[in-house]
Amino acid sequence: MSAPTETAYWITATPPTPNGDLHIGHLAGPYLAGDVLRRYLAAEGTGTVRYTTGLDDHQSYVPVRGLNDGGRKGEEVADGYGASIESVWHRSGADFDAIVRPRRDVGYQSAVQEFFQRLFDTGHIVARTKPLPYCAGCERWLYEAYLKGDCPHCGSGSNGNACEPCGRPNDCADLVDPVCTACGAAAELRDCERLYFPLAPWEEQLDAFWQDVDMPPHLRALCERMRAEGLPEIAVSHPSEWGVPVPVAGFTEQRIYVWFEMAPGYLLEWRGCGETGPAPAPVQFFGFDNGYFHAVLFPAAFRAYDPSIALPEAFVVNEFYRLEGLKFSTSRRHAIWAHEELARTGADVLRYHVLSDRPNGRQTSFSSAALEISRARLADRWDGWLGRLLTAVAEDTGGTVPAEAPQGPAWERLRARLTETVGQLREAYGIGGYDARRAIALLDEVVASAEDFGYVNGFENERPAGAAAYRAALAAQLAVAAALSAWAAPALPFGSARLAELLGLPAVRRVDASALTPMAPGAPVAAWPGAVFSG
CATH class of the missing domain: 3.40.50.620 (HUPs)
Known part of the structure; x- marks a missing residue:
C-alpha cells in the first residue's frame, strides 16, 4: 500500500x-x-x-x-x-x-x-x-x-x-x-x-x-x-x-x-x-x-x-x-x-x-497614539499577567510547576471557554475563514480570561486552608500560558518563542486544545525576565 x-x-x-x-x-x-x-x-x-x-x-x-x-x-x-x-x-x-x-x-x-x-x-x-x-x-x-x-x-x-x-x-x-x-x-x-x-x-x-x-x-x-x-x-x-x-x-x-x-x-x-x-x-x-x-x-x-x-x-x-x-x-x-x-x-x-x-x-x-495603546496592552495585560504568574511560581513553589493539578468548577469553566475560543482561533487562522483582526481579538480574550482567573483565585492564598487551591490555580494559569505560547505563535512569533522557552516547551506546536494540557508537576519554570511580548 x-x-x-x-x-x-x-x-x-x-x-x-x-x-x-x-x-x-x-x-x-x-x-x-x-x-x-x-x-x-x-x-x-x-x-x-x-x-x-x-x-x-x-x-x-x-x-x-x-x-x-x-x-x-x-x-x-x-x-x-x-x-x-x-x-x-x-x-x-x-x-x-x-x-x-x-x-x-x-x-x-x-x-x-x-x-x-x-x-x-x-x-x-x-x-x-x-x-x-x-x-x-x-x-x-x-x-x-x-x-x-x-x-x-x-x-x-x-x-x-x-x-x-x-x-x-x-x-x-x-x-x-x-x-x-x-x-x-x-x-x-x-x-x-x-x-x-x-x-x-x-x-x-x-x-x-x-x-x-x-x-x-x-x-x-x-x-x-x-x-x-x-x-x-x-x-x-x-x-x-x-x-x-x-x-x-x-x-x-x-x-x-x-x-x-x-x-x-x-x-x-x-x-x-x-x-x-x-x-x-x-x-x-x-x-x-x-x-x-x-x-x-x-x-x-x-x-x-x-x-x-x-x-x-x-x-x-x-x-x-x-x-x-x-x-x-x-x-x-x-x-x-x-x-x-x-x-x-x-x-x-x-x-x-x-x-x-x-x-x-x-x-x-x-496613528502613533494607537500604536502606543497596543504597546501598553501587551505590557499591562499580557506581560502583566505573565509577570505576576511567573513571580508567584518562583515565590511559592521555588520556580517549578505546582504539584497540585488544576481542578474545581472555575478551572472547568475556564478550560471549556478556552477550548471553544481556540476552535474559533483555528478558523480565524485558517484558509477558509482567515481573519487576522479576529485572531488578535481572540488572543486578547484568552489573556483577559486568564488574568481574571488569576485575580479571582489569588484570594485562595488568604484562606487559612487555601494554599493547595491557590497552587492549583497557579498550575491552571501555567496551562493557559503554555497554550498561549502555541496559540499566539502565528501572529506574535518572537514573544511566543520566548514564553515557550521560559516554560521549557517546544517553540512550534499546533494551535488546538491539546496545547492547554496542564504542565507536568515539578517541571522547571524560568524566572520572569521583565518582558516577553512587549519588549
Missing part, C-alpha cells in the same frame, strides 16, 4: 516595488498576514508549506524615482531599496521560502519571454495600433508612472494602466486630462503599435473560476462589473527601455508590461522553493488595488499558457491602510517607514498592532 500523498500549501504575497522603503501600510497589508497563515499551517504539520514573494524591479515607478532623485539609475534604486525591503521582512518575522529577484535571478528573463512568446505564437497576444500619450518635451511615451490624469471609470486621480481607488484598468489614452509626471506638460496622443492580450475570449472560464475561488465581495463586485461592461484588451507591451524586452519580432524595442510579467513571475516563485512538481492552488495575499490583476489578468494568462496550471483557491485582500487620512504611498513619500518603526518598536508589538488594525473589508488608519 502506497504512503498517503502529503498536502502542499502555497501562499503568495504581491511583490513590492523597490522604489522606496517598505512602510507600515505594506506590513499591514499582505506581508505579515501571509506570514501568519504560513506559520499556522506549518505548525499543523499536515503538509509542506511554501510562502513566496519577489521584488517588482521592472515597475516604471523605479526609474521614475531615480529621475526624481536627481538622475539615479533605475538599477541603483532597485538594488538599494530591494535590500532594505528584504531586511524589513526579516526583522518583522515575515519569513519567505523564496524571493524572486527579476534582474539577478538566472533564467528569469528567458522564462518570462518564453511565457510571452507562447501566448503570441498561439494567437492570444495580438498587435494593435492605438493612441498612446506622448510627451514632446521629454521625448517619451507615457504609460504607468510616467503618466497621470483622471480615471475614465471613477474620475479619481490615476496613473496609467490601472487606477488604485477603483481597481480598474485603463489604456492610458483614455485618462482624462493626461499629463507627463516628469515635467507636468499636457500629453499629446499619438498612434503606437503595441501588443495586447484580449480578455474577452476567457470570459466564461473566468466566470467559472470566480464561482470557485474564495474572495471578498468587494473584489467579486469588481470582477462582475468588468464582465458586465465587457472585458477589455490589455496592453502587454510598452515602448520603453526599462524591463524585460519583448521577444516578438518587430517589437523588441518595447518592454513587457510589468504586471503581465508578474504572471510567469509567480510560477518562478514556486520553482524558487526548489519544487519541481506542479504548483498547488495558491492562497494569494494582496491589496484591493492589485485585485484585477490577480482575479482577471493572471488567471486568463495562465489559462492561455497552460490550462493545467492550478488557479488560486483563495484571495485574501486588504483595503487601503491610511495615514492621517491619506493612503500610505511610497511614491508620494507619505508614509511611516517600517525600518524606522522597527527600530523604535519591537516586532511583536508592531505585528500585534497592524494585524489588529488590518484593513479587512474597510479602510483603517494608522
